[in-house]
Amino acid sequence: MATTLEADLAGLDALEIAVPRRRSRAARIWAATWPKIGAVTLALMLWQLLVWSSWKPEYVLPGPATVFKALFDNLGTYIAASAVTLQRAAIGFTVALIVGTLIGALVARSRILRSAVGSMITGIMTMPSIAWFPAAIVLFGLKESAILFVIVLGAAPSIANGFIAGVDNTPPILMRAAHMLGARGWKSFRYVVLPAALPTYVSGLKQGWAFAWRSLLAGELLVQIAGQESLGRSLDNSRQFADYPGLYATMIVILAIGILVDSLIFGQLDHRIRRRYGLVDAAANE
């Protein structure tokens, strides 16, 4: 009897386990890349058409070829400027990560704090980061700390909100199951609530990065520190010295870094976690 049961179960298991159709690594990368290449090509073509239409004189709106030539001619300068800006971004985002997570954890755990500051966090998110700068300059002077202050204000609320939303959306059935297994207090937080909150928390990080990057560039336009060639400063200089190919080249660098960090770091992290949690259809995304 027992052996029949075992054989029956094994047979059924074999039938029911879905065998995902795996494509080769190259095919998967190609499938993910070609739409992006297509989109970029299309955007460049539209840009070139706009230039050919003579909507604006060519020295004001140069074509892609001129801009990319300017970009590669001064590649060293752009790399140096990007390094300064990226370093600020890294420091600012790290501080925002710590502050946002701490606030998120406190608010998620405490009912009083939640009613006190819960809605305020979203309120701060609606404040345009540029509006913080006058106060930041008054408080910190024209220094890097003024920029970092605004990055943290821009990114931390998203991160805190992601954490809180993740905790709130813990499926009740999992909480009941954990309760029956004897998980209470800290243990249920550590083993159930935190892991359940992770996907939403990572979405909060992704959004926080977008806010941080925006605040940073706004800050670099306003707070320029002597001797530090940043992307924001390069943008401002190009405009002032009428180096329009340089202006658009800087914009392309800013856009490219924003997209790359978003997709390579946060997008990858997000996708991995979602796949692990079974939140994406593995067969469709492989």
Add this chain to the structure above:
Amino acid sequence: MTQTQALEAATQARQAAAISLVNVSKVFGNTDDATHALDRISLDVAPGEFVCLIGASGCGKSTLLNLVAGLDQPTSGVVTVRGKRTSMMFQESALFPWLTVRDNVELALRLDNLGRPERRQRVHELLEMVHLEDFGDKRPHELSGGMRQRTALARALAQQADILLMDEPFGALDAMTRDLLHDELEALWTRTRLSVLFVTHNVREAVRLGDRVVLLTSRPGRVADQYVVDTARPRRIDSSDVARLAASITDRLREEVRRHGDDARS
């Protein structure tokens, strides 16, 4: 037997019961639009007994289970659970999606403060018991519904509970899988002699599995009838004994359901 003696015998049986409910009522909402989910229910489950609770919608089956699990409190009456440990299975597997099959079972042991080497040994035994030893590294979403429920069963048994509450655990499975899981559960129960309170709306399933089938009325939930199933184990869901008893319970259940239609019309 005098009345006192009978009362004493009843009290003794109750004291020995693994689960005992005495005059338990549960009311949801306030006085104006209160829902009487359970109305003065008395019910015992003896140690090692397999009791199935059956009833139509709104009979408060799940409410009753939550009271026994301690997830909710009765409005009045007394719920007593005598056992080392109570565990529970739900209609959904309620497995933690971020953990593998092995880690899901292991977490139950970790929460029980078991050391690492013992945990590894126990997880192996438990997965073998539900015939999932080859699937320890899979995550819940990679498994079929039946395999998820077997993992949930292994997890529920990990902490060596002697009382197992089951809330329609096979309700979402296809007939073939359910049939096999009945066999598996019966085999496990025969070996471990847990006290089981099994809630279902499937009369055949109740008769297939239970030592006793308790039929509840709906709104308010009361005990309408009880049936002792004395068919020898292992049983088959398609045996004529099971079918015959299931048919008479179904008739009684329909009678109960019709009563509500009459109430609504009048």
